[in-house]
Amino acid sequence: MVTSGSPIRVDVTPRDAFERRPRLFAALEAAFPVKFQVGNADADAAIVFVTPAGGSELVSRPTLTLLGEHETHQSIAAVAFSDSSSVPRPFRGQTLTDSSAGQRLPSTYDDWGTALATSQAGPIWMARDREFVAGSRPEELGPRGTLREQLTAGRFMGLLPLAHFLRELSIAASWEQPQSTACFVFDDPNLHWWSYGYLDYRELAAHAEAHDYRVTAATIPLDQWYIHRATARFLREGQSRVSFAVHGNNHTRHELDRFDDPDRASGLAAEALKRSSAVRRAGAEIGPVMVPPHGACSVAMLEGCLRAGFDAICAEWPYWWLDEADASSPLAGWHPLDRIVGLPVIPRLHVVASDRDDMPFRAFLGQPLVLYAHHTDLKGGLDLLAERADEVRALGVDSWRSLGNIAPDVFSAYRFGENMEFTLYSQRTRIAVPEGVSRARFVCIGGKPSETALRLELRDAAGQREIAPGEAVEVGSGEIIATVVATPSAAPTRGGWPVRGAVRRLLTETRDRAAPVSNRIQARASRRLAANAHRVGP
Numbered sequence: 001m002v003t004s005g006s007p008i009r010v011d012v013t014p015r016d017a018f019e020r021r022p023r024l025f026a027a028l029e030a031a032f033p034v035k036f037q038v039g040n041a042d043a044d045a046a047i048v049f050v051t052p053a054g055g056s057e058l059v060s061r062p063t064l065t066l067l068g069e070h071e072t073h074q075s076i077a078a079v080a081f082s083d084s085s086s087v088p089r090p091f092r093g094q095t096l097t098d099s100s101a102g103q104r105l106p107s108t109y110d111d112w113g114t115a116l117a118t119s120q121a122g123p124i125w126m127a128r129d130r131e132f133v134a135g136s137r138p139e140e141l142g143p144r145g146t147l148r149e150q151l152t153a154g155r156f157m158g159l160l161p162l163a164h165f166l167r168e169l170s171i172a173a174s175w176e177q178p179q180s181t182a183c184f185v186f187d188d189p190n191l192h193w194w195s196y197g198y199l200d201y202r203e204l205a206a207h208a209e210a211h212d213y214r215v216t217a218a219t220i221p222l223d224q225w226y227i228h229r230a231t232a233r234f235l236r237e238g239q240s241r242v243s244f245a246v247h248g249n250n251h252t253r254h255e256l257d258r259f260d261d262p263d264r265a266s267g268l269a270a271e272a273l274k275r276s277s278a279v280r281r282a283g284a285e286i287g288p289v290m291v292p293p294h295g296a297c298s299v300a301m302l303e304g305c306l307r308a309g310f311d312a313i314c315a316e317w318p319y320w321w322l323d324e325a326d327a328s329s330p331l332a333g334w335h336p337l338d339r340i341v342g343l344p345v346i347p348r349l350h351v352v353a354s355d356r357d358d359m360p361f362r363a364f365l366g367q368p369l370v371l372y373a374h375h376t377d378l379k380g381g382l383d384l385l386a387e388r389a390d391e392v393r394a395l396g397v398d399s400w401r402s403l404g405n406i407a408p409d410v411f412s413a414y415r416f417g418e419n420m421e422f423t424l425y426s427q428r429t430r431i432a433v434p435e436g437v438s439r440a441r442f443v444c445i446g447g448k449p450s451e452t453a454l455r456l457e458l459r460d461a462a463g464q465r466e467i468a469p470g471e472a473v474e475v476g477s478g479e480i481i482a483t484v485v486a487t488p489s490a491a492p493t494r495g496g497w498p499v500r501g502a503v504r505r506l507l508t509e510t511r512d513r514a515a516p517v518s519n520r521i522q523a524r525a526s527r528r529l530a531a532n533a534h535r536v537g538p
């Protein structure tokens, strides 16, 4: 975060270790309210790079010691985290594989403190009061490298001890990060009937209640010409754990990634929102979050969604669906929510196909844990969702929300005296300003849209006003609502009824709805075959 005042001063020694990692330390200064200095004995905390031969200094301030000699480093492989309360909550008790280079701590540390992480050779990360020591080191970022590359499934021991150290210092100095939230997302279901393929709304709602999770169905705006009133009523009356979001517009091939003009893209995005409003009118909950069909969305379409009034899109990280140039910033994938050309992105993982070992890292960074699926993933029943809900809870995440409720109110805050700095990750953020704070800055992260202007509006007891991002403004204690407004805003394009799209969609829906039936017929046929085989057998 880009703080204007009073960042935490962190001494780095030796100078050489600092100077060999300029991009890494610059990215960390942008990620945390810290300022790195070399050789400042008065700094608030210290990071010491030493070789095992060098003795550790007597410490009087929070200190992270990073041991290592590159020649003796090996791949760490399996890392087992302990249950200690000094281990960040998402990692407690987890075992993860790691390819970072490092080594076990020398035996002089054997009785030194609490082991936080252990490899097969011995402890690699330990803590004692405000002191930490690790047997691995972060690497300098490549020219287009990101911090997140060193804090992810398969590669984390180089950076995790340092990121955790800076995070703890920041929290101790008043920094607040959002808590991770969770949701299941199903692509494609509509409200034409009680069920959609293997997904049955009544079963799902009861199961979600029993296992304490929430589900959002990403529904196709084209499908909203008809809504089965009884299903919508059921979802409304049960205060249902099942809600909706927006899935493309017509769900045609490359629908959201073929646009390169924000004006035309915004017409489509506005039409998608307008058609989707039928779900709300029927009484079910639908949030203004775009879930792109097939996971792909162009930059122009992100800008279109911004203008149409979407709160976020929900798509996969790493951003394989974006050109590298659009996605690259040293902090891409690091924030609670990234913004790409101004629009917040809620990252998601496939319920089966993705590497779920990345979930602890998302939880550590305060990112939502969104697991998506298709109705066919429920072929084996709903147990899959119960298992995944347990996995999410094991990371210390138990705030399940609809996708529409995950998007707003995500921000971080840092206070120094009467001043506060808020980093806004959402388009709409409700903030409680504490007593004693009189000035605040509001900052938005990420790249700006090319052809859309973003304004920042504050609404508090005194009324509504527009402010410039980053500008220090007078505030009173109490509630403030900060809203990012895009101009020009978008109006729906007046298109005719897309006959071909509708026919194609109807064929797909017929296939999806027939899937459980044909599966039952197949199962019955194979049972009959087996029975016959048995009968004619010996």
Ligand SMILES: [Zn+2]
Pocket (backbone or CB within 6 Å): 187, 188, 247, 251, 293, 294
């Ligand atoms: Zn789809």
